[in-house]
Amino acid sequence: MVEWNFLAVFSDFDLLMIGLSNTLKVTALALLFGVPLGLVFAVMRLSTTRPLSMAAAFIIEFFRTTPPLVQLFWFFFALPILIDVRMTPFIAAIVTFSIQSSAFFAEIFRGGIQSIDKGQWEGAKAIGMNYRQSLQRVILPQAVKRMIPAFMERSIELLKTTTLVSTVAYADLMFQANDLAQKTFRPLEVYTVVAVMYFLLIFVFSQLSIAVERRLAQSGESTVR
Amino acid sequence: MSEIVQISDLHKSFGDLNVLKGIDLTVQSGETVVLLGSSGSGKSTLLRCVNFMEEPTQGSVSLHGELIGTEAGGKMQYRESELCALRTRIGMVFQHFNLFPHMTVEQNVMEGQVTVLKRSKSEAQSKAMTQLERVGLADKASEYPARLSGGQKQRVAIARALAMDPDVMLFDEVTSALDPELVGEVLKTMRQLADEGMTMLVVTHELGFAYHVANRVLFLHDGKILEEGKPQQVLKNPQTQRMREFLDGHSLFKLPD
Numbered sequence: 056m057v058e059w060n061f062l063a064v065f066s067d068f069d070l071l072m073i074g075l076s077n078t079l080k081v082t083a084l085a086l087l088f089g090v091p092l093g094l095v096f097a098v099m100r101l102s103t104t105r106p107l108s109m110a111a112a113f114i115i116e117f118f119r120t121t122p123p124l125v126q127l128f129w130f131f132f133a134l135p136i137l138i139d140v141r142m143t144p145f146i147a148a149i150v151t152f153s154i155q156s157s158a159f160f161a162e163i164f165r166g167g168i169q170s171i172d173k174g175q176w177e178g179a180k181a182i183g184m185n186y187r188q189s190l191q192r193v194i195l196p197q198a199v200k201r202m203i204p205a206f207m208e209r210s211i212e213l214l215k216t217t218t219l220v221s222t223v224a225y226a227d228l229m230f231q232a233n234d235l236a237q238k239t240f241r242p243l244e245v246y247t248v249v250a251v252m253y254f255l256l257i258f259v260f261s262q263l264s265i266a267v268e269r270r271l272a273q274s275g276e277s278t279v280r
Numbered sequence: 281m282s283e284i285v286q287i288s289d290l291h292k293s294f295g296d297l298n299v300l301k302g303i304d305l306t307v308q309s310g311e312t313v314v315l316l317g318s319s320g321s322g323k324s325t326l327l328r329c330v331n332f333m334e335e336p337t338q339g340s341v342s343l344h345g346e347l348i349g350t351e352a353g354g355k356m357q358y359r360e361s362e363l364c365a366l367r368t369r370i371g372m373v374f375q376h377f378n379l380f381p382h383m384t385v386e387q388n389v390m391e392g393q394v395t396v397l398k399r400s401k402s403e404a405q406s407k408a409m410t411q412l413e414r415v416g417l418a419d420k421a422s423e424y425p426a427r428l429s430g431g432q433k434q435r436v437a438i439a440r441a442l443a444m445d446p447d448v449m450l451f452d453e454v455t456s457a458l459d460p461e462l463v464g465e466v467l468k469t470m471r472q473l474a475d476e477g478m479t480m481l482v483v484t485h486e487l488g489f490a491y492h493v494a495n496r497v498l499f500l501h502d503g504k505i506l507e508e509g510k511p512q513q514v515l516k517n518p519q520t521q522r523m524r525e526f527l528d529g530h531s532l533f534k535l536p537d
Contacts, residue, residue, distance in 0.1 A: 174374065174376050174377075174378040175378060175380070177333060177374065177378055178374070178377075178378030178379065178380065178437075179380075180333065180367065181331065181333070181367060181371075181372040181374075181378075181441070182367065182368070182391065182392030182396060182440065182441070182444060183364045183365065183366075183367040183368035183392060183396040183397075183444065184364065184392070184395060184396055185360055185361070185364050186360070188395050188396065192391065192395055193380055193391075196382050197381065197382050200382075
């Protein structure tokens with residue numbers, strides 16, 4: 056009979072809390088850099104200038120198809136050999152997940168932008184707007200509304216993928232959990248608690264996204280006409 | 281009278297398809313010119329070349345005597361900034377309105393003034409109200425386009441274009457997507473503009489509008505101007521077989537007088 060004993064876990068719970076806050080930090084920073092970078096890649100990919108759109112397509116496809124763990128190891132172990140940078144686990148994590156998620160956000164942006172009727176571009180153009188003004192004032196405000204569900208989905212995916220940073224010894228929730236499990240000889244309790252923590256975090260986030268989706272559905276945006 | 285728009289030897293092709301095959305057209309200040317023609321005749325393309333929604337393949341367009349674009353190596357080059365500045369002086373209204381659904385009626389009419397012309401919010405707002413009153417929709421200022429009828433949407437689109445203080449207005453089949461019942465209110469607004477002296481270039485299938493409002497009617501066929509003249513002359517006494525067929529097609533199933 057297995058004996059459950061959470062005492063050891065809870066007496067060192069602050070270790071897990073540090074991990075949780077580091078996980079959130081990596082996720083938040085990856086979003087902070089990844090979303091604008093994704094927009095840049097999307098605009099490049101939609102560009103009629105061939106070299107620009109091909110470069111963007113290559114970057115996007117490359118980061119969408121290679122495993123995130125390989126990317127992380129590449130930035131952490133390989134890049135410092137190529138160029139003279141001091142790579143810390145934290146920087147490697149931010150760089151990897153910013154670029155990796157930007158590739159996915161780029162496709163979400165592209166889908167959103169392309170879903171907007173071309174008449175909207177023409178309406179903006181006809182009053183003298185340039186490309187940037189049209190995108191900023193007319194197209195994106197409508198596109199972003201449609202992107203929100205996919206955006207939320209991807210952010211949750213990102214949060215889960217950040218567990219990989221524990222492999223390069225960044226003290227995220229997963230890393231702290233490994234640490235604690237070895238220290239206390241209580242992997243059962245530690246990993247159970249950690250699973251519940253991830254579950255609660257993501258559950259709250261996805262409930263939030265469902266609520267947002269419902270509100271958007273109610274406000275019933277009818278575009279074009 | 282002064283020349284507002286001058287088009288000479290305009291050609292436009294999409295790949296192998298030659299849509300415009302040499303158009304010469306001058307629009308005088310205060311004139312209303314109606315372009316007629318069956319679909320595929322190139323009338324919408326011609327209109328869209330005036331404000332460079334389409335770039336002509338050959339030929340030139342001038343506004344107030346200023347040539348648009350610069351010639352380089354036998355071909356015209358157009359910069360985005362030049363075309364954007366040009367479009368602020370040429371208003372355009374579309375078949376499908378193209379109002380911005382995420383903005384109120386008033387914001388739609390203010391948008392170009394604030395973002396492009398850099399007018400202050402308060403100036404843009406008062407100008408927007410003036411133009412909305414002009415098209416009879418001041419009471420809808422705070423509504424979203426989705427709550428308006430087709431005719432109302434089209435009048436807002438007209439107000440949006442007018443708020444830029446254009447030298448000329450282009451109308452591209454603006455009543456074609458409307459319920460027949462709503463066509464009248466839009467045509468009435470356009471007639472009022474013509475009466476107020478606005479220079480207008482109108483693509484339409486409304487022969488009655490052409491007859492009563494136009495100073496001049498052009499009939500396009502196969503990328504060329506086939507007939508041109510006063511509406512009474514062109515519409516009542518057509519010179520070509522093609523024009524007669526076109527007019528017959530429009531008067532099938534007419535109500536008896």
